[in-house]
Amino acid sequence: MKLGDGVETYGAEAQPRVGFFTDTSICIGCKACEVACKEWNLVPDDGLVWTGHSYDNTGELSANTWRHVAFIEQQAPDPIKQGKQDFRWLMESDVCKHCTHAGCLDVCPTGAIFRTEFGTVVIQDDVCNGCGYCVTACPFGVIGKRERAAASSPAAASSPAATGRTSGQSPDVLQTAVASDGLGAITKRELSGDGGMHKCTLCYDRLQDGMEPACAKACPTDSIQFGPLDELVERARERCGDLVEAGVSEARLYLADENDGIGGAGAFFLLLDEPEVYGLPPQPVVPTKNLGTIWGAAAAAAGALAVGVAAAFLGGRE
Amino acid sequence: MSATSPTNALSYYGRPIVKEPVWNVEIPLYFFTGGLTGASDLLALAAQLSGNQRLRTSALAVATFGTAVSPYFLIKDLGRPLRFLNMMRVVKVTSPMSVGTWIFSAESATTSIAAACRLFDVLPRVRATAQVLAGLIGPAQATYTGALVAQSVVPAWHEARRELPVLFASSAAASAGGAAAILTPTEHAGPARRLGIIGGVAELATSKLMEKRLGKLVGSVYHEGDAGKYSRLGTASTVAGTALMAFAGKRRVGALAAGALLLTGSLCERFAVYHAGKQSARDPRHTSIPQKERGGRAVTQPRSRTGNGSSPSASTR
Numbered sequence: 001m002k003l004g005d006g007v008e009t010y011g012a013e014a015q016p017r018v019g020f021f022t023d024t025s026i027c028i029g030c031k032a033c034e035v036a037c038k039e040w041n042l043v044p045d046d047g048l049v050w051t052g053h054s055y056d057n058t059g060e061l062s063a064n065t066w067r068h069v070a071f072i073e074q075q076a077p078d079p080i081k082q083g084k085q086d087f088r089w090l091m092e093s094d095v096c097k098h099c100t101h102a103g104c105l106d107v108c109p110t111g112a113i114f115r116t117e118f119g120t121v122v123i124q125d126d127v128c129n130g131c132g133y134c135v136t137a138c139p140f141g142v143i144g145k146r147e148r149a150a151a152s153s154p155a156a157a158s159s160p161a162a163t164g165r166t167s168g169q170s171p172d173v174l175q176t177a178v179a180s181d182g183l184g185a186i187t188k189r190e191l192s193g194d195g196g197m198h199k200c201t202l203c204y205d206r207l208q209d210g211m212e213p214a215c216a217k218a219c220p221t222d223s224i225q226f227g228p229l230d231e232l233v234e235r236a237r238e239r240c241g242d243l244v245e246a247g248v249s250e251a252r253l254y255l256a257d258e259n260d261g262i263g264g265a266g267a268f269f270l271l272l273d274e275p276e277v278y279g280l281p282p283q284p285v286v287p288t289k290n291l292g293t294i295w296g297a298a299a300a301a302a303g304a305l306a307v308g309v310a311a312a313f314l315g316g317r318e
Numbered sequence: 319m320s321a322t323s324p325t326n327a328l329s330y331y332g333r334p335i336v337k338e339p340v341w342n343v344e345i346p347l348y349f350f351t352g353g354l355t356g357a358s359d360l361l362a363l364a365a366q367l368s369g370n371q372r373l374r375t376s377a378l379a380v381a382t383f384g385t386a387v388s389p390y391f392l393i394k395d396l397g398r399p400l401r402f403l404n405m406m407r408v409v410k411v412t413s414p415m416s417v418g419t420w421i422f423s424a425e426s427a428t429t430s431i432a433a434a435c436r437l438f439d440v441l442p443r444v445r446a447t448a449q450v451l452a453g454l455i456g457p458a459q460a461t462y463t464g465a466l467v468a469q470s471v472v473p474a475w476h477e478a479r480r481e482l483p484v485l486f487a488s489s490a491a492a493s494a495g496g497a498a499a500i501l502t503p504t505e506h507a508g509p510a511r512r513l514g515i516i517g518g519v520a521e522l523a524t525s526k527l528m529e530k531r532l533g534k535l536v537g538s539v540y541h542e543g544d545a546g547k548y549s550r551l552g553t554a555s556t557v558a559g560t561a562l563m564a565f566a567g568k569r570r571v572g573a574l575a576a577g578a579l580l581l582t583g584s585l586c587e588r589f590a591v592y593h594a595g596k597q598s599a600r601d602p603r604h605t606s607i608p609q610k611e612r613g614g615r616a617v618t619q620p621r622s623r624t625g626n627g628s629s630p631s632a633s634t635r
Contacts, residue, residue: 194397279331279602305487
């Protein structure tokens, strides 16, 4: 797999590119990854809402959900059960893809989003000014805004039942967490309503201490595997080949090819159905791929505007 | 929905694939005021060069107004407004918002200097330089916002990447022409009227072309919901404003009405584009169907331990 855009600036300090291989064929839907992520990263609650969508009351990745387990109940022969059952579960733990060509990083106008020495993509919370451009540039809908708590509106209170989504906590209650630093001093950290954009950091703090990310550590079946990306891709190809040979013809890798629209992902997947069934885009492309066309169109438009103004003055004498 | 889903589901419970933009109404309002500023600065420069002092004064006044209100919209929409200066930490060509920050800063500074020098009648050479610079930056100011929304994964915006900057430029021209025609006595307002007409016609033509290029699926957003509402209102206003400016613009009342209609049409067009983006982001089919048709290497199926990827599409279903 290629290095992530921008890693070359680290020179000798660059580390091998790491990432996740999420093998959905052995996911049991326990949501330990969701919980571990919340706990380690102090991610605020995202509301407890009944969606009616199988066992998924989390809904989607967002500012306050950095791991999301999708549940699909299908009326289809389960290939793993050798046709003895006409029903199968699909479960998939979704996460930020840490793209080789990351749209969010490309458009961030403050430099808050950066490429780490591990090739991952992280938002610096103390720099982000909440402009929201990254939200529109992510092909996977990963990044979200942690809305400011002060904005209390009746619409927010009435929407969850209809849409299955909520910003979570009562808007006028600021959540705070109290953590001890071990020396008796207490630090308070505001968890919600900061107005900034948030997503998975691939546990940057744990990586710097040589530890694996919380979700992979907690996964009881090794459906989420962490490691050097090249090793993971190799292992994933073997696993996928084995599954196909064993008769699971639906097995396929998603985002494991560096020639796809995002240059391959730092977090890729083994899926058992089409990507869109899991809520994933079938052929994601980083918008920056068309940057030349976009700036070209803007330059042409600016030229046309100048011509239009000139024509307005030359068009007649009164 | 039944307890189990069919195997040919095209989405995950109908949920969006990409996130709906988190921008609020301040953003389309800025698209309007920013475009008005850029086109008015260019109009002011052209009026100055052609010796039409009265029209220059009107256009400069409009640009100054746009410059004064735009920062409010831009800063208010930030999740952390007090950190607006963080925009000036970097210059990134991959981010039209970053490039636009610098364009807008230069446009604001030059317009303010030109207006202040004019108001207090001081520093003529500084004023002249500022006015020329403001006029030259004007076209960039009026078009970068089209590039900004195009550089996204929102289907109705990214798939209209060729048309959006032109649409925004013509919308800006229509509004600048309309505003200047309102503020200028008719005998001096000829170029403003013609700019309004040129902009109005171009705005109508480009929006139709954009809808057509977007195709049936994604283009349908301009006929539904809020985008449809603003699109219809914008088209009606611009058609009426352009026609009125052409046939009754030489009368004071006609110019006032036509100018107001062109401004309304331009404002509605920005809101139509804004809502179109939100609506198309919400619909997973707008993301998944065009992507599947385009194809690519996102899904591979290694068949053996040698690890050669191949497309699995034939092997499923």
